[in-house]
Amino acid sequence: MTHPLVFDGHNDVLLKIFRAGGISAVDGFVSGRDGDIDLPRAKTAGFGGGFFAIYVPSPIDMEFKYAQMTKPTYDLPLPDQIGRAEALPVVLEQAAILLRLQEIGALTICKTAAEIRTCLQSGQLAAIMHIEGAEAIDANLHALDVLYRAGLRSIGPVWSRPTIFGEGVPFRFPSDGDIGGGLTEHGLNLVERCNELGIMIDLSHLNEAGFWDVAKHSNAPLVATHSNCNAISPHSRNLTNKQLAAIKQSNGMVGLNFAVAFLREDGQMLPEVPLETMLRHLDHLIESLGEDHVGLGSDFDGAVVPEQIGDIAGLPKLRVAMVKHGYNEALIKKLCHENWLRVLERIWGA
Numbered sequence: 001m002t003h004p005l006v007f008d009g010h011n012d013v014l015l016k017i018f019r020a021g022g023i024s025a026v027d028g029f030v031s032g033r034d035g036d037i038d039l040p041r042a043k044t045a046g047f048g049g050g051f052f053a054i055y056v057p058s059p060i061d062m063e064f065k066y067a068q069m070t071k072p073t074y075d076l077p078l079p080d081q082i083g084r085a086e087a088l089p090v091v092l093e094q095a096a097i098l099l100r101l102q103e104i105g106a107l108t109i110c111k112t113a114a115e116i117r118t119c120l121q122s123g124q125l126a127a128i129m130h131i132e133g134a135e136a137i138d139a140n141l142h143a144l145d146v147l148y149r150a151g152l153r154s155i156g157p158v159w160s161r162p163t164i165f166g167e168g169v170p171f172r173f174p175s176d177g178d179i180g181g182g183l184t185e186h187g188l189n190l191v192e193r194c195n196e197l198g199i200m201i202d203l204s205h206l207n208e209a210g211f212w213d214v215a216k217h218s219n220a221p222l223v224a225t226h227s228n229c230n231a232i233s234p235h236s237r238n239l240t241n242k243q244l245a246a247i248k249q250s251n252g253m254v255g256l257n258f259a260v261a262f263l264r265e266d267g268q269m270l271p272e273v274p275l276e277t278m279l280r281h282l283d284h285l286i287e288s289l290g291e292d293h294v295g296l297g298s299d300f301d302g303a304v305v306p307e308q309i310g311d312i313a314g315l316p317k318l319r320v321a322m323v324k325h326g327y328n329e330a331l332i333k334k335l336c337h338e339n340w341l342r343v344l345e346r347i348w349g350a
Contacts, residue, residue, distance in 0.1 A: 001046075001319040005120050007337035008050030009225035009255025009297025010130075010204070013037045014094040015055050016301045022093055026100050036300035036311035039106055042125055045315045048337060049107065049119060049126030051154055051225055053302070054094040056087045056135050058161060066304070069171065069261050069269035076171040079161045087135035088143065095150055098129055109151045112350040113341045120337065128344075130202070130225075133159030139186050141193050148197050153348065154225070155194065156202035157187055157210065165190050166210040173267030175236040177243075182209035183217075191217050198348045203227070204237075204257075204297075211243055220347050221252035226297030228262045229284045235267050244288040253343045254285055255297025258305040273306035275321040282322075282335070291331050295339045 016035045017025050030039050037047070058079035068074045102109050107125035110116045119126035129151040137143045137155075144152070160168035165187035167180040183191070191214055194201050203211050203224040215222055224247070230238035239247075239254065247254060256278065261269040263277050285294040298305065300312060308317055322332050 001316045001323070002044070003046050004333040004336040005046050005048035006050075006296060006315055007048050007116065007120070007126065007340045008300070009295055009340065010051050010053055010132075010257070010302070011037055011298060011300045012053050012055060012302030013300070014052055014097050015057065017097050018090070018094050023097060023100050026097060026104065026106070029101060030104065030106050036305075039125065041311065041313045043123075045312045046319075047125075047312045047315060049110075049116070050298075051128045051130040052098055053130050053132040054091050054098075055132045055159060055302075056082055056090045058082065065171070066269050069173075069267075071268070072266065074171065074173055074267075075175075078168070078170045081162050082135045084136060084138055091131065091136035091147075095129065095147065098127060099150070101127070111151060111153055112348055113345040114350055116341060116344070128153055130154040130156075132156045132202070132205070133161070134163050134165050134190065137165075137190070139164060141190065144190070144193060144197075144199075148199060152199065154200040154202055156205055156225075157183070157190060158205050160205050166213075167207050168205045168210075169207045169236040171261075172236040173261070174234040176230055176234065176240055177206075177208040177211065177236050177238075179236060180207045180209060183213040188213065188217055195219050200344070200347045208240075208243070212246075215246050215250065220250075221343050222247045222250040223252045223343060223347075224254045224297075226255050226257040226259075226299050228257050228281050229288075232281055232284055233262055233265055233267055235262050237262050241288060244285070248289045248293055251293070251343075251346065253293040253295055253339055254289060255295045255340075256281055256285065257303070258298040258300070258309060259303035260306060261304070263306070269304055271304055271307040273308075275306065275308055275318060278306065278318065279321060279325050291334055292339055292342065295335055295337070
């Protein structure tokens, strides 16, 4: 089952291409590459596009991180803050990778919901330029203005580690996101400028104090592109029912994160996760937010995902599971892409 097409809230394919050689490695996206997403599998799986994250990696021992996250409890320290001078070249190179993918016809960088609809109708892969962690943005927000003109339409003020704009949550289980302080003065200015430009603010990774600061100061719908339910999986990265209620009140939405540690009740980074667990999170999100405010935010190429999914080639299995679970055609279409288009139209104004 490859339809309706999936428009996805988060992937890290640009980071993977960056690490594989940068601009010189983009052809692999067209012909086939190691990893979760490429053009051939996108076509066969009914993957219509999504938010392509630009992310500056920290020097993390991934083997150690994943080993810790298989324990019954864990609290991984946050990486050090990254300076703008270090972050900016990485952001520019990953933005250039996305622009190069557009240049060779692999995708279209979309700046309006109408452009996404056109891509979905024509079979062209639709991409939103998104930044996960605003380390490259200066306090005066000049870089934000420049990146906006290059196509940036979505930004997360933090990726867990702190920035000059706010604080994120460590990978802690069990826990909620009530860890650390809220947005800084620079963070409040970032929210205001994003509202002026029509840049979506992503609440994923932001701690709870920062979440409530955005809720108080932003005039746009609240959106978490790739987050799950703390009531089911009590992980610091997941949203509490109180946060979900605020998102609903703002007419925002949440994209279901496929990362197994945020799906499992035990919070462990183990791939043995049945599709029923994903559906349980979807049920809770729909019950909490309403069926017009829930979508998918896979975290492909950036996380361990359920073994039954594997990569984007597994998306048809999720659609089939939705049908068997009792979701009707209209609801599945909303979850797969219509709700993302709705909220983006409200935020972007077109």
